[in-house]
Amino acid sequence: MNRLRHLSAGQMTLWLLAVGGFAVAVARFAFGLGAVTNLSDRFPWGLWIAFDVLCGVALAAGGFTMAAAVHVFHLKRYEPLLRPAVLTGFLGYVLVVVGLLVDLGRPYRIWHALIMWNPRSVMFEVAWCVMLYTLVLGLEFGQVVLERLKRTSLLRMTRLALPPLVIVGVILSTMHQSSLGSLFLIVPGKLHPLWYTPLLPWLFFLSAVAVGMAMVVVEAFLSARAFGRTLELPLLEDLGRATFVVLALYLSLKTADLAMRGALAMAFLPTLEGTLFSIEMGLGVILPLGMLATPAIRQSAGGLAGASSLVVLGVVLNRLNVAITGMLAGSGARYVPSWMEVLITLGIVAAGVLAYRLIAEHLPVFPPEETHLLSATKIAASESMVYGSPARLP
Amino acid sequence: MAVEDLAACLTRRKFLRIIGASSIGAAFLSVEEAAHAAEGSGYGTLIDISRCIGCRGCEAACKSARNFPPGESADLGPTAWTYVRVQRLPKPVPHSSMGDGMAAQRTIKVQCMHCLAPACASACPVGALHQTPEGPVVYDEWRCLGCRYCQIACPFQIPRYEWAERLPAVTKCSFCAERLAQGEGPACVAACPVEALKFGRRSDLLAEASRRIAEAPDRYVPAIYGRDEVGGTSMLYVSDVPFQDLGFPTVVRESLPAFTWRALGKIPGLIVGLGATLTALEVVIRKRNERMEHPGGGSA
Numbered sequence: 272m273n274r275l276r277h278l279s280a281g282q283m284t285l286w287l288l289a290v291g292g293f294a295v296a297v298a299r300f301a302f303g304l305g306a307v308t309n310l311s312d313r314f315p316w317g318l319w320i321a322f323d324v325l326c327g328v329a330l331a332a333g334g335f336t337m338a339a340a341v342h343v344f345h346l347k348r349y350e351p352l353l354r355p356a357v358l359t360g361f362l363g364y365v366l367v368v369v370g371l372l373v374d375l376g377r378p379y380r381i382w383h384a385l386i387m388w389n390p391r392s393v394m395f396e397v398a399w400c401v402m403l404y405t406l407v408l409g410l411e412f413g414q415v416v417l418e419r420l421k422r423t424s425l426l427r428m429t430r431l432a433l434p435p436l437v438i439v440g441v442i443l444s445t446m447h448q449s450s451l452g453s454l455f456l457i458v459p460g461k462l463h464p465l466w467y468t469p470l471l472p473w474l475f476f477l478s479a480v481a482v483g484m485a486m487v488v489v490e491a492f493l494s495a496r497a498f499g500r501t502l503e504l505p506l507l508e509d510l511g512r513a514t515f516v517v518l519a520l521y522l523s524l525k526t527a528d529l530a531m532r533g534a535l536a537m538a539f540l541p542t543l544e545g546t547l548f549s550i551e552m553g554l555g556v557i558l559p560l561g562m563l564a565t566p567a568i569r570q571s572a573g574g575l576a577g578a579s580s581l582v583v584l585g586v587v588l589n590r591l592n593v594a595i596t597g598m599l600a601g602s603g604a605r606y607v608p609s610w611m612e613v614l615i616t617l618g619i620v621a622a623g624v625l626a627y628r629l630i631a632e633h634l635p636v637f638p639p640e641e642t643h644l645l646s647a648t649k650i651a652a653s654e655s656m657v658y659g660s661p662a663r664l665p
Numbered sequence: 666m667a668v669e670d671l672a673a674c675l676t677r678r679k680f681l682r683i684i685g686a687s688s689i690g691a692a693f694l695s696v697e698e699a700a701h702a703a704e705g706s707g708y709g710t711l712i713d714i715s716r717c718i719g720c721r722g723c724e725a726a727c728k729s730a731r732n733f734p735p736g737e738s739a740d741l742g743p744t745a746w747t748y749v750r751v752q753r754l755p756k757p758v759p760h761s762s763m764g765d766g767m768a769a770q771r772t773i774k775v776q777c778m779h780c781l782a783p784a785c786a787s788a789c790p791v792g793a794l795h796q797t798p799e800g801p802v803v804y805d806e807w808r809c810l811g812c813r814y815c816q817i818a819c820p821f822q823i824p825r826y827e828w829a830e831r832l833p834a835v836t837k838c839s840f841c842a843e844r845l846a847q848g849e850g851p852a853c854v855a856a857c858p859v860e861a862l863k864f865g866r867r868s869d870l871l872a873e874a875s876r877r878i879a880e881a882p883d884r885y886v887p888a889i890y891g892r893d894e895v896g897g898t899s900m901l902y903v904s905d906v907p908f909q910d911l912g913f914p915t916v917v918r919e920s921l922p923a924f925t926w927r928a929l930g931k932i933p934g935l936i937v938g939l940g941a942t943l944t945a946l947e948v949v950i951r952k953r954n955e956r957m958e959h960p961g962g963g964s965a
Contacts, residue, residue, distance in 0.1 A: 305828030312741075312825050315813040343943050345950045376811020376826070376833040380791075387791040387808055393925055394790035394814045396932065434951075438943045442936055453928040457784055457818045460916050472928050602822070 292618010323370025332483030334360020400447035461601035555585015707800030719772030726856030782920030801840035896920030
């Protein structure tokens with residue numbers, strides 16, 4: 272009973288944030304961007320682009336990494352993690368579109384990108400990737416809806432189309448994640464050297480792959496709590512290992528790049544940029560790498576969840592630093608988001624969590640009932656029988 | 666000077682070659698044409714900071730030609746496509762015609778630089794900004810989504826947004842493109858009483874600027890701002906005070922769209938390569954799994 276009351280208090284907060292965000296969004300369309308935001312001509316992109324769009328897309332990356340693992344590399348044991356990841360990806364992209372519509376000056380013209388082409392524009396690529404990949408995620412998640420509607424013949428037919436669809440999705444994601452980094456290639460004079468590099472598209476892509484897997488782990492922990500489910504801990508630990516590999520690659524590339532451009536020393540200067548860069552790398556990359564490298568931490572539920580959360584935090588900090596911190600000095604501007612900008616962002620996140628809950632309660636997002644009946648030990652044991660992997664018991 | 670012009674020209678050629686080599690469609694041909702126009706026969710304005718007396722006649726003429734409310738502006742804005750910025754100098758330099766009276770400051774006409782390879786036009790996802798054959802970079806409001814990537818991309822921080830409007834547009838100097846198309850010069854140049862502004866073919870203006878510097882080396886700093894900046898701009902400045910003391914941004918010499926193109930040009934290859942690799946992997950792994958599940962199966 273107590274637990275239920277706690278949950279509903281949390282849900283109450285989510286609803287309040289969502290409604291508050293919606294109210295501010297109405298004000299934004301009624302009175303214009305100037306009345307609601309702290310944006311200016313010298314600082315035209317703020318929290319909405321940095322968080323709602325850049326972070327939103329990065330955190331949705333679990334959808335394509337898990338889809339690739341299951342449908343392209345046929346790693347069937349990841350199947351239980353696929354649907355929650357695709358759902359997060361789909362909701363993430365829908366929310367990115369919502370954030371984009373709030374930020375655009377003339378959102379009703381968004382379809383212009385379909386017919387008025389400028390293939391030299393990174394933003395053109397971004398626009399197409401958002402539209403197409405949202406569609407692909409919708410189709411991928413459509414499987415779950417078909418299953419709920421018991422359209423078995425249609426389900427069997429569409430399952431055949433899944434591998435090509437997933438491959439298209441992986442290509443679109445690779446393009447989209449990297450293109451968000453490419454957006455900043457055109458500002459060599461504005462973005463701080465700690466973040467400006469010709470490697471931006473590579474770094475954005477690598478960090479997205481890492482955070483995609485980390486998000487799947489974090490979500491598994493959160494939904495295990497919220498829906499009282501058991502954890503697929505050995506599976507999650509494998510993801511933790513994969514996250515470690517990608518994140519280590521990211522750290523080496525980032526360090527080598529900074530060293531080659533002679534910008535490494537700037538990381539240790541007591542400037543705003545140096546400080547925030549150190550927090551981003553120390554807390555969001557180096558600390559989780561150390562945690563994931565330590566078997567005792569990686570194999571414990573709390574340790575794995577903690578390390579994965581730090582990876583998420585690190586990527587969020589990175590996107591905020593590229594789009595905001597790193598652009599401040601070069602633009603000669605000041606920017607702190609207004610409370611209304613913050614409320615819209617919080618409202619969008621809250622709406623996402625509520626939608627996830629609602630969908631997870633009514634559609635078969637999680638593996639079937641039998642999992643509930645088995646204890647964690649039994650799952651681990653049965654898995655080791657099927658897949659021949661050594662059981663790592665908690 | 667001629668050698669350096671040739672060098673600037675070569676970097677543009679190199680850029681065009683990059684575009685040409687990886688062009689996927691007709692869309693890129695128009696870029697090449699526009700760049701050609703800007704390179705060969707484009708117009709420009711030479712702004713001589715040492716001559717400017719800060720009368721703001723250019724600003725008034727612009728506002729009158731555009732039917733904007735009259736008055737002096739402190740910054741660019743939706744109804745101030747050009748204005749005259751007052752720059753305090755770190756150490757006084759007597760003004761050529763106003764003497765010690767203006768030694769502590771210079772007045773600088775500010776407007777869109779009309780880059781030869783405009784970053785804003787390359788950034789716009791829907792082609793709302795484009796370069797006309799005469800050189801001006803102009804804006805089609807009816808296309809604009811309001812993403813403001815042009816503002817991010819502009820190295821000179823020129824485009825202004827109508828933040829107060831419900832349905833805002835991007836605003837900036839159009840170099841009086843409609844007047845240029847009819848063979849006339851821009852409104853601001855005609856209004857200057859001291860010939861601090863000179864309109865003409867960019868190549869002629871570069872020669873004129875070099876001549877002024879060569880004839881009075883004591884007066885001018887030996888630099889033409891806009892000759893090489895971001896691959897060259899239609900607006901050119903000469904000055905008797907170093908540009909860094911006048912608050913001019915130090916920008917790269919290369920054209921900015923080339924920075925983006927290095928990444929964008931790889932996309933067709935990425936799509937083909939990644940598509941082929943993933944498809945091959947999917948098939949190989951699926952077959953292998955089927956063999957492992959049904960060893961000695963009849964279908965294979």
